[in-house]
Amino acid sequence: MERSVLMLLLLTVSYTNAQPAGSLPGNPVITFSPVSSQVVLLTINERFDTTGCYDPKRYSLQSAADPDYQTVTQPVRIGRHSFVKGLTPSDEPSIVFELYLIFEKPLKNSSSYHLLVDNIIDTDGNAASLDTTFIFSDAEILGNVKANEVGYLPESPKLGKLGRFLGDAWFMPIDTLAPPAFQVIGENQQVAFNGTCQYLRSDSAFSGEIVFEMDFSALETPGKYYVYIPGYGRSEVFTIASDCYDTLYFNTARALYYQRSEEIEAAYGGVWAREGLPAQTAQIHASHLNSPLYSASDYPPGTELPIHGGWLDAGDYGRYVPTAASALFIMFTAFEIYPQKFPDNHLDIPESGNGIPDWLDEARYETDWLLQMQAPDGGVYFRVTPATWSQGLPGEEQNTLYISEKTTQSTALFAAAMAMAARNFKNFDAAYAALCLEKARNAWTFLKSHTTPTPPVNMPGISAGPYPDPIDADNRAWAAAELYKTTGEAQYNADFNEWYGQIPHQFHATMSWQQHTFKAAWAYATTTFNINNAFVDEFKNKLTNEVLVNYYNRTMKIHAYHGAYHHFKGYVGYGSFGMAQSYAFDYIMFAHLLQKQELLDYAKIQVDIPLGNNPLAQCFITGASVHSPMYPLHWSTVPGQYAQPVPGVPVFGPAASLLMNRLSSFVIQDSLNRYPYGYKKEDPYPVLRRYTDARQAVEMSEFTVQEIAVTAAVFAYLSSVVTNPLPVRLKDFSVKAENCKVRLDWSTSEEVNASHFSVQRSKDARNFHEIGRIEASGSPNTTSYYHFEDSYPDASNYYRLQITDNDSTHENSAMRFIKLPCKQVEWVIIPVGYPVYEIHIENASDGQNEGYTGELYNCYGRKILEVTMAQNFTFNVSRLPAGVYVMRLRTSAGEDLGRRKLLIF
Numbered sequence: 020m021e022r023s024v025l026m027l028l029l030l031t032v033s034y035t036n037a038q039p040a041g042s043l044p045g046n047p048v049i050t051f052s053p054v055s056s057q058v059v060l061l062t063i064n065e066r067f068d069t070t071g072c073y074d075p076k077r078y079s080l081q082s083a084a085d086p087d088y089q090t091v092t093q094p095v096r097i098g099r100h101s102f103v104k105g106l107t108p109s110d111e112p113s114i115v116f117e118l119y120l121i122f123e124k125p126l127k128n129s130s131s132y133h134l135l136v137d138n139i140i141d142t143d144g145n146a147a148s149l150d151t152t153f154i155f156s157d158a159e160i161l162g163n164v165k166a167n168e169v170g171y172l173p174e175s176p177k178l179g180k181l182g183r184f185l186g187d188a189w190f191m192p193i194d195t196l197a198p199p200a201f202q203v204i205g206e207n208q209q210v211a212f213n214g215t216c217q218y219l220r221s222d223s224a225f226s227g228e229i230v231f232e233m234d235f236s237a238l239e240t241p242g243k244y245y246v247y248i249p250g251y252g253r254s255e256v257f258t259i260a261s262d263c264y265d266t267l268y269f270n271t272a273r274a275l276y277y278q279r280s281e282e283i284e285a286a287y288g289g290v291w292a293r294e295g296l297p298a299q300t301a302q303i304h305a306s307h308l309n310s311p312l313y314s315a316s317d318y319p320p321g322t323e324l325p326i327h328g329g330w331l332d333a334g335d336y337g338r339y340v341p342t343a344a345s346a347l348f349i350m351f352t353a354f355e356i357y358p359q360k361f362p363d364n365h366l367d368i369p370e371s372g373n374g375i376p377d378w379l380d381e382a383r384y385e386t387d388w389l390l391q392m393q394a395p396d397g398g399v400y401f402r403v404t405p406a407t408w409s410q411g412l413p414g415e416e417q418n419t420l421y422i423s424e425k426t427t428q429s430t431a432l433f434a435a436a437m438a439m440a441a442r443n444f445k446n447f448d449a450a451y452a453a454l455c456l457e458k459a460r461n462a463w464t465f466l467k468s469h470t471t472p473t474p475p476v477n478m479p480g481i482s483a484g485p486y487p488d489p490i491d492a493d494n495r496a497w498a499a500a501e502l503y504k505t506t507g508e509a510q511y512n513a514d515f516n517e518w519y520g521q522i523p524h525q526f527h528a529t530m531s532w533q534q535h536t537f538k539a540a541w542a543y544a545t546t547t548f549n550i551n552n553a554f555v556d557e558f559k560n561k562l563t564n565e566v567l568v569n570y571y572n573r574t575m576k577i578h579a580y581h582g583a584y585h586h587f588k589g590y591v592g593y594g595s596f597g598m599a600q601s602y603a604f605d606y607i608m609f610a611h612l613l614q615k616q617e618l619l620d621y622a623k624i625q626v627d628i629p630l631g632n633n634p635l636a637q638c639f640i641t642g643a644s645v646h647s648p649m650y651p652l653h654w655s656t657v658p659g660q661y662a663q664p665v666p667g668v669p670v671f672g673p674a675a676s677l678l679m680n681r682l683s684s685f686v687i688q689d690s691l692n693r694y695p696y697g698y699k700k701e702d703p704y705p706v707l708r709r710y711t712d713a714r715q716a717v718e719m720s721e722f723t724v725q726e727i728a729v730t731a732a733v734f735a736y737l738s739s740v741v742t743n744p745l746p747v748r749l750k751d752f753s754v755k756a757e758n759c760k761v762r763l764d765w766s767t768s769e770e771v772n773a774s775h776f777s778v779q780r781s782k783d784a785r786n787f788h789e790i791g792r793i794e795a796s797g798s799p800n801t802t803s804y805y806h807f808e809d810s811y812p813d814a815s816n817y818y819r820l821q822i823t824d825n826d827s828t829h830e831n832s833a834m835r836f837i838k839l840p841c842k843q844v845e846w847v848i849i850p851v852g853y854p855v856y857e858i859h860i861e862n863a864s865d866g867q868n869e870g871y872t873g874e875l876y877n878c879y880g881r882k883i884l885e886v887t888m889a890q891n892f893t894f895n896v897s898r899l900p901a902g903v904y905v906m907r908l909r910t911s912a913g914e915d916l917g918r919r920k921l922l923i924f
């Protein structure tokens with residue numbers, strides 16, 4: 020959304036000569052609110068004279084109930100803060116002016132205090148005072164306790180943060196040597212978890228806070244909760260549930276539907292129904308004649324070609340091949356890794372109910388458009404856009420649309436995306452898949468005869484996204500890899516080896532419209548045909564030893580709040596927070612390729628960031644929570660048109676600095692409006708707080724279809740949504756404890772091609788191993804009943820069924836959990852030092868260890884020895900032959916406390 024420089028200069032002049040923004044006629048109004056037991060916030064509704072505002076004598080606090088405040092008490096420190104919260108359509112700022120009063124002694128809950136504020140003067144010389152009495156309570160949301168405001172999955176890390184920025188007084192005081200305790204409170208005000216905050220760091224540059232972390236990962240019981248920290252207040256209410264991200268999946272996936280360039284019908288778009296782009300054609304631009312790729316078969320400038328469909332790229336109404344290809348990579352990759360998350364009839368789009376996964380229907384909306392972007396010679400046009408940035412709704416875009424020239428970069432991206440489309444659509448529409456593959460091959464043939472990368476597109480008179488990509492060898496390597504993965508033809512393998520051999524093997528995040536080395540390596544590493552193992556081994560090694568190390572540093576280590584992906588302040592912008600979802604998706608991909616399930620924890624922590632676990636306690640996805648953006652740069656927020664933005668749009672979020680080509684950038688960053696100073700990126704105002712919810716602030720409020728696709732892909736994965744591709748329909752599945760064993764019961768209907776059930780157990784819900792197999796009955800129409808007995812359960816047992824069909828594909832059932840199937844005693848056998856072992860009683864609920872007897876049996880069921888308290892529960896196995904033994908523990912009353920296997924070598 021660029022404006023002309025001339026217009027900008029005019030606006031700037033008029034702005035500078037006007038009365039400073041934020042001044043109002045009449046006396047200022049002071050409002051008051053507690054921030055913590057030591058901090059009180061004054062909010063002044065207009066710009067005020069800062070002379071003397073740091074004088075403690077202007078402020079006083081007194082209490083008859085609190086002995087610490089019997090006498091009139093002044094603050095020990097005062098912090099001043101202002102920032103631009105929003106903008107009107109004509110760039111008038113809404114500025115928040117604040118003073119933080121910091122007191123030495125903590126206020127007491129339920130005590131009454133009398134606060135006096137004297138002589139706050141506005142810029143017109145009008146004065147105001149405050150004389151108020153309040154009862155302090157820390158039971159409120161005070162803005163210090165931050166959590167994922169949507170929720171956490173039950174088996175997932177659960178982290179929250181404590182911290183507050185107090186303007187030029189900086190950190191809210193929190194004792195780092197004796198960190199505060201916290202509680203997680205459930206419904207009915209029950210305390211569900213007790214913990215202690217952990218000090219992370221004092222961070223002035225990024226958050227402006229002393230940051231503490233609350234870790235309540237062990238709380239796995241579904242429900243609604245909030246975190247409460249005495250003296251600092253509580254968090255928003257969040258959910259712990261396996262379906263807590265289902266709505267976000269639905270909304271973010273539908274945000275792609277809302278990007279469709281054609282009409283959004285009320286039947287699917289509801290209140291956001293609108294017209295589509297009126298133009299059904301686009302014109303070949305005169306600049307094609309100057310392109311090195313222009314050929315005799317090409318259309319002459321001025322030719323009108325039919326172009327319809329495809330997503331609007333971002334806040335503007337252009338359609339671009341680079342972002343399209345990147346979004347399609349994410350969508351097809353997600354479908355290839357976890358197809359069960361993408362049912363038909365799920366997203367409420369026009370294609371719902373057609374028998375094809377709605378996710379693929381949405382992807383096809385883009386590939387249908389992409390097919391129109393190919394010239395007769397196989398080369399692919401870079402983009403189709405109006406000549407200037409659009410204003411108003413898509414239906415109001417009356418300007419001619421222009422087709423930009425062909426580029427080798429876009430031709431390669433087209434070949435890659437279409438080869439993926441051919442693979443993914445094959446099972447649903449073989450004819451369409453064949454067409455996609457044919458077009459991908461044509462694009463590749465074109466590239467074989469045009470080996471020089473095209474220079475940046477230069478179109479005089481056209482303002483549109485440049486998406487510069489000077490190097491195309493990575494694009495070509497990706498295209499060759501996808502063509503090989505789809506066809507298995509040797510020529511594409513050779514082409515991949517040639518191009519991939521030419522580029523540095525540096526792997527940046529997968530979501531990029533410019534760098535495709537990662538996609539190339541991924542496609543090649545996941546092909547089922549013969550491969551050059553050296554490349555794949557190198558890729559996996561680099562992932563493990565370099566990429567994951569870098570990712571860990573960027574996502575978990577550099578910032579107390581995770582997520583912002585660089586330690587240079589100036590790099591925060593254009594999607595630092597959107598990158599959180601991209602890193603989450605990459606972690607999901609790595610977990611799949613490297614078979615490292617533990618990486619999924621990092622993916623889950625990443626999604627906390629856009630959902631409120633950030634310095635601003637703000638969501639960066641529309642409609643996700645009460646603190647979500649209201650003014651994304653999206654057509655649904657064209658001024659005056661809609662009450663709410665379309666939900667599910669992930670905005671870029673905080674940005675260190677705004678491009679100085681718009682009046683709004685000056686207004687937001689002006690040191691009169693943003694204080695402590697944050698005009699330039701190196702100024703002190705903490706960078707992760709530099710966010711204004713305004714559609715004019717492009718770097719903060721825009722997004723592209725890439726961001727939507729990757730956000731939807733991550734929430735699809737984390738959702739509880741599953742299709743039912745199982746060879747059996749599992750009717751029920753239950754576990755119960757019986758005499759220290761666990762009995763599993765399940766029943767099925769509609770078994771088709773089912774082979775067997777693998778019964779699997781895990782201690783941690785992550786790493787499962789098979790403990791038995793049951794053959795499937797194979798009855799297609801009747802209910803079949805099964806059971807299995809686990810004779811050696813652990814203290815904590817997660818069970819699942821892996822259901823395998825006759826062609827060896829398999830699916831996992833939902834998990835079931837049972838704890839302490841025996842009496843309330845947890846025990847293990849631990850090696851003390853070979854050949855001595857000990858029966859270790861970890862958790863005796865009756866508090867006494869006296870009465871237990873251990874009996875060791877060999878594999879023939881013969882009792883070999885007994886262990887009692889008299890021997891300290893230790894026993895020597897030096898005389899026992901190697902083999903599997905079973906230790907059985909009983910109480911003195913003979914009660915069975917379960918068995919543990921012991922392997923003696």
Ligand SMILES: [Ca+2]
Pocket residue numbers: 363364370371372373374375376377380
């Ligand atoms: Ca469908």
Ligand SMILES: [Ca+2]
Pocket residue numbers: 488489490491492493494533534535
């Ligand atoms: Ca490139």
